Amino acid sequence: MTLLEAHVQDQYPTRVDSESELAWITSDEPTVRPGVPEGPASGTELGNHARDGFHVQRDLLSEQEVTACLDELRSMVGDPALRADERTVTEPASNEIRSVFDAHLISERIARLIREPRILDRARQLLGSDVYVHQSRVNFMPGFSGNGFYWHSDFETWHAEDGMPRMGAVSLSIGLTDNYAYNGGLMLMPGAHRTFVPCLGRTPDENYQSSLKAQKVGVPQEEDIAELARRHGIEQFTGPSGSALWFDCNSMHGSGNNITPYPRSNLFVVFNSVDNALVEPFSARERRPGFVASRDFTPLRP
Template sequence: MTLVDVHIQDRYPTRVDSGSGRAWIVRDEPAVRPGVQKGPASAAELTDHARDGFHIQRDLLSDQEVAGCLDELREMTNDPALRADERTIIEPGSDEVRSVFDAHLISDRIAHLIREPRILDRARQILGSEVYVHQSRVNFMPGFRGNGFYWHSDFETWHAEDGMADMSAVSLSIGLTENHAFNGGLMLMPGAHRTFVPCLGRTPDENYRSSLRAQKVGVPQEEDIAELAHRHGIEQFTGASGSALWFDCNSMHGSGNNITPYPRSNIFVVFNSVENALVEPFSARERRPGFVASRDFTPLRP
C-alpha cells in the first residue's frame, strides 16, 4: 500500500507487475514551460531542449571556478566525518567515494553558484516558475574503477519513491573534469523524454540504501531500452571542464564504466518547480530521506 494523497491523480503508474499495465505513456506536459519570458537561455537552446529533452551550455564555469570547486570537493572527500555520513555514497566493492549528497548545503561555493542568475534564471526559464532544489550532489567517477549508471529516467524514481507528481523538474550536470567519449560520459536518447516507460517490480523498503550504489528497481526492461534507442538514437555529452548539460527529468540516460586513467567528476543539481511540490510516494510505502528528496519547497533566491 502506498501513501499517495487521495486528491492527486497518478498520471504515471509504475513499479507494476509483469504484463499488467506496462504500456508506455505519451507525455502531454511540455519540457519548456511558459511563464518566465526572459532569461539567459537563447531561443535556439530552448528549442533544442523542448525537442531533445536536453541542451548543452558551454563554458558555464571558468577555469578558475572549476579549480576552486575541485579543491573544495577534495576537502569534502578527505573529511572523515563526511565520509562516514549517510549522505556520502561509497562505490560498491571499494572505498572510493561515488557521490556526496546535499552538495548545496555542505559547500558554500556550490550554494552561491546555483543562485547566480546564469544558472537560477535558466532553470526558472525552462520550468516557467520559481524553483527549489529537489536534490544536489557531487559525483565522482574515478579512473579504472568508476562504475556507470544503467539506463533510467530520473522522474520514474522521483515519482515512484518521492511523490513528484508532474514532469516539472530539470537537472543540471556541470563537468569539473573533461567529459570524453571514453571515460564514462553521460549518454542520452534525444526525444525519449516524451515517453514515460513504466518499470516492473515493487519498491523494497529503504530502497535508496542500495539503489544509490547500484539501481536494480526502477530501470526499464531491455526491450524498452532497445525500442527507444531504435526510435531516437543515442547521443553523448562531451566537453571541456566547465561545460554543462541541462536535461529534462524524464530523459532516458545512462553511462558506462570508466576503465580509462581519466577520472570524471561533476556537480549535479535538480531544480523542481515550486508548483510541483512533492506529495506522498506513488509506488513506495515510505518517503526517502531529505538529502535525497528535499521537502523544503522554499523558492531559491539569488
C-alpha cells in the same frame, strides 16, 4: 489538492506487478514551460531542449571556478566525518566515494554558485516558475574503477519513491573534469523524454540505500531500451571541464563504466518547480530522506 487526491490522479503508474502493465505513456507536458519569458537561454537552446529534452551550455564555469569547485570536492573527500555520513555513497566493490549529497548545503561556494542568475534564471526560464533544489550532489567516477549508471529516467524514481507529481523538474550536470567519449560520459536518447516507461517490480523498503550504489528497481526492460534507442538514437555529452548539460527529468539516460586513467567528476543539481511540490510516494511505502528528496519547497533566491 489533498494527498489522497494526488494519489487518485496518478498519471504515471509504475513499479507494476506484471509485464502486461508495462504500456508506455506518452507525455503531453511541456518541456519548456511558459511563465518566465526572459532569461539567459537563447531561443535556439530552448528549442533544442524542447525537442531533445536536453541542451548543452559550453563554458558555464571558468577555469578558476572549476579549480575552486574541485578544491571543495577534495575537502569533502578528505573529511572523515562527512565520509561516515549517510549523505556519502561509496562504490559497492572498491569503497571509493561515488557521490556526496546535499552539496549546496555542505558547500557555501556551491550554494552561491547555483543562485547566480546564469544558473538560477535559466532553471526558472525552463520550468516557467520559481524553483527549489530537489536534490544536489557531487559525483565521482575515478579512473579505472568508476562504475556507470544503467539506463533510467530520473522522473520514474522521483515519482515512484518521492511523490513528484508531474514532469516539472530539470537537472543540471556541470563537468568539473573533461568529459570524453571514453571515460563514462553521460548518454541520452534525444526525444525519449516524451515517453514515460513504467518499470516492473515493487519498491523494497529503504530502497535508496542500495539504489544509490547500483540501481536495480526502477529500470526499464531491455526491450524497452532497445526500442527507444531504435526510435531516437543515442547521443553523448562530451566537452571540457566547465561545460554543462541541462536535461529534462524524464530523459532516458545512462553511463558506462570508466576503465580509462581519466577520472570524471561533476556537480549535479536538480531544480524542481515550486508548483510541482512533492506529495506522498506513488509507488513506495515510505519517503526517502531529505538529502535525496528535499521537502523544503522554499523558492531559491539570488
